Amino acid sequence: MAVIRDVMAPFELLQPTSAADAQRLLEQHGADAWAMAGGLDSFDWLKDRIKKPKVVVDLSGISELKGVRETGDGIEIGAMTTLTQVVNHPIVREKYSLLSQGAELAASPQIRNQGTLGGNVSQDARCWYYRAGWPCYRAGGNICYADTPTGRNREHAILHAERCVAVNPSDSAPALIALDAKFVIRTPKGERVVDAEDYFIGPEIDITRLHILKPGDLLTAIRIPASWAGAQFYFEKVRDRNVWDFALLNVASAMVVSGGRIERMRIAVNGAAARPLRLKAVEDAVRGKPPSAETGAMAGRLAVEGAVPLQFNAYKIPLMRNLVKRAIGGVEEAKWAPIGE
Numbered sequence: 049m050a051v052i053r054d055v056m057a058p059f060e061l062l063q064p065t066s067a068a069d070a071q072r073l074l075e076q077h078g079a080d081a082w083a084m085a086g087g088l089d090s091f092d093w094l095k096d097r098i099k100k101p102k103v104v105v106d107l108s109g110i111s112e113l114k115g116v117r118e119t120g121d122g123i124e125i126g127a128m129t130t131l132t133q134v135v136n137h138p139i140v141r142e143k144y145s146l147l148s149q150g151a152e153l154a155a156s157p158q159i160r161n162q163g164t165l166g167g168n169v170s171q172d173a174r175c176w177y178y179r180a181g182w183p184c185y186r187a188g189g190n191i192c193y194a195d196t197p198t199g200r201n202r203e204h205a206i207l208h209a210e211r212c213v214a215v216n217p218s219d220s221a222p223a224l225i226a227l228d229a230k231f232v233i234r235t236p237k238g239e240r241v242v243d244a245e246d247y248f249i250g251p252e253i254d255i256t257r258l259h260i261l262k263p264g265d266l267l268t269a270i271r272i273p274a275s276w277a278g279a280q281f282y283f284e285k286v287r288d289r290n291v292w293d294f295a296l297l298n299v300a301s302a303m304v305v306s307g308g309r310i311e312r313m314r315i316a317v318n319g320a321a322a323r324p325l326r327l328k329a330v331e332d333a334v335r336g337k338p339p340s341a342e343t344g345a346m347a348g349r350l351a352v353e354g355a356v357p358l359q360f361n362a363y364k365i366p367l368m369r370n371l372v373k374r375a376i377g378g379v380e381e382a383k384w385a386p387i388g389e
């Protein structure tokens with residue numbers, strides 16, 4: 049069990065001013081190093097003395113990692129661009145508003161002012177057993193405290209769980225998957241560009257990480273192609289309270305409709321598994337169909353196929369079914385009948 053003290057364990061602080069230097073330092077110090085972006089997730093771990101890196105590589109002085117740039121085919125967002133800058137950027141708002149909607153629903157204004165897009169997609173699981181330093185599977189142990197008859201698992205996974213049932217907490221991640229974004233990573237072997245959906249991994253690949261970054265890797269940018277610019281977007285996040293709170297589930301979709309039929313669509317949900325899930329079967333099933341409540345209902349049923357609830361999170365199955373339905377068929381008006389009628 050974690051012992052929480054006021055003072056962080058000491059570490060060497062390195063403050064590079066270029067991405068090349070930052071990656072070299074991360075490579076040089078390997079598993080002893082910790083990349084620090086906005087620090088919102090990082091400081092939780094360090095202050096609780098649960099993670100004790102020997103070296104912290106502070107990325108905040110690297111201007112080439114900040115800002116939104118137009119490219120020949122869309123935009124490129126530096127990994128150190130804050131969520132607030134992403135939300136408010138005029139091109140993001142005009143053409144890729146799905147991302148501004150998702151990012152704007154993350155955390156609180158203060159956290160979005162400091163937290164970065166790169167940090168938001170690379171943040172760790174929020175399972176309280178793990179965050180409190182319990183020696184579970186994800187922490188290198190051989191038990192899951194959440195997946196027991198009395199474990200607190202209301203917020204946990206309904207799909208693709210394997211030993212660990214924690215979920216990915218990012219609100220920007222499903223929006224980036226729906227926008228077909230590419231993640232640019234500087235690795236010891238050179239630059240690597242991966243599809244957004246391939247940046248995230250589940251416990252079947254590595255139970256100790258939610259993403260593909262290995263020691264020595266630096267996420268430098270996220271590219272969004274123009275192919276979905278101005279599409280019909282839908283983002284919905286369901287949380288326990290409408291101030292800052294992590295998602296119980298969220299859904300993000302981009303849809304192009306022509307002649308009353310869905311020409312193409314990308315859709316992803318987060319909060320259902322250890323990685324944000326692109327719903328490829330749904331995308332295929334709705335192609336050529338009208339964006340109606342019936343199509344949405346069919347898609348919702350398909351989306352939750354194979355879902356397995358834990359003791360306290362069965363509500364997530366109808367919730368996910370309905371979020372997918374609403375993303376496709378729209379939100380039905382609530383029908384109120386006066387009391388007594």
Ligand SMILES: Cc1cc2nc3c(=O)[nH]c(=O)nc-3n(C[C@H](O)[C@H](O)[C@H](O)COP(=O)(O)OP(=O)(O)OC[C@H]3O[C@@H](n4cnc5c(N)ncnc54)[C@H](O)[C@@H]3O)c2cc1C
Nearest residue numbers: 083085086087088089090155163164167170218219267293
């Ligand atoms: C109280 C609270 C509520 C929150 N609520 C939400 C919410 O509702 N929705 C949501 O989506 N998020 C939420 N967050 C997360 C928040 O939005 C931050 O984005 C997130 O914590 C990390 O961003 P950061 O820039 O502070 O990164 P850091 O905390 O510095 O880094 C996070 C992780 O990513 C790694 N990392 C960061 N950048 C890079 C890089 N360029 N290359 C390699 N590795 C990197 C770090 O090593 C670290 O492991 C919340 C956070 C807090 C503290």
Ligand code: SF4
Nearest residue numbers: 175184192212213214
């Ligand atoms: S759900 Fe994952 S992070 Fe939480 S206790 Fe189980 S193994 Fe650990």
